Amino acid sequence: MSRALFLIIIGLGGAAILVSLGIWQMQRLAWKQGVIADIEARIVAAPVVLPQNPDPEADAYLPVSVSGRFVGETKRVLVSQKTIGAGYRLITGMETDQERILIDRGFVPIDADLAIVTEELVSVTGNLQWPQETDSFTPAPDLENNIWFARDVPALAEALQTRPILIVARDLSADDGAVTPLPVDTSRIPNDHLQYAITWFSLAAIWLAMSFLFFLRRRRGQSAES
Structure with missing residues (x-):
């Protein structure tokens, strides 16, 4: 050749x-x-009743509606918003007529006071999510100052004594003060x-x-x- x-x-x-x-x-x-x-079509579909045993894969992004009362502490997860800057996602337990679950209520700026949690019966519409936000570099939660660095659903559920089920709220029936919901979207999907x-x-x-x-x-x- x-x-x-x-x-x-x-x-x-x-x-x-x-x-x-x-x-x-x-x-x-x-x-x-x-x-x-x-996924986008599923996110905005009509909400359904929360499944008894939702599956993290099959039920990811599933729109659901639940009613109950917020209970226990509120955990703060450090995040950043482009137009606002640093702040916290507020994660609170909710007692329904059957179980306790986690509600991601939304965002408050970092210098805002921790929003007062209503004691009224609240209806929440949102989407099930099991965020994959932790890795070997994620710092451990600063429990003394109530600062978490990721939405670690199992760890948050253990801390708030709920089932490891997280609903990211997009609409609440009650006024939630300065909290701005951060609904689920596809912007984080690479x-x-x-x-x-x-x-x-x-x-x-x-x-x-x-x-x-x-x-x-x-x-x-x-x-x-x-």
Whole structure:
């Protein structure tokens, strides 16, 4: 096999691999967009009664309605809002006629007083969620100052003596003071496949250009020698 043919094979073969990776990412993009569209449709669907034993996978984002009374302490989870800055998500236990569950009531700025929890019967409409916000780098909760650094549903449930079921409120029947609900949406679902596809296609173009230039230089070098 001549060196020229070898260079052509390497150039075209490498570009073909990179293009195929780009096409695969485009296929993944279409799949992810479909998943996100399904989740968005589910989030805004008509709420249903809270299942007796909701499943973290099958019932994620399920819209539900519950009624009960807030009980116990309120835990503060440190978060940040783009237009406001640092603040807290307020997580409070709710006693329904059957069980105790967790309610993510929403957001208050960091310098706001802890909102007073109503003792009235409250109806909450929201979505079930089991956020994956913890990893090996997540600090342990600052229990003395009541500051948590992630919505760790099992840990919050243990601390507030509830079942590990979290409803992220989007609507409450009672006035909740300065608390602003932060309803569930799809903004946190990663979807970087388009950027990956552009990267692979760009690398394929660069690979072809470099292979072509290298081939031309070798041809010129061989012509000069002859």
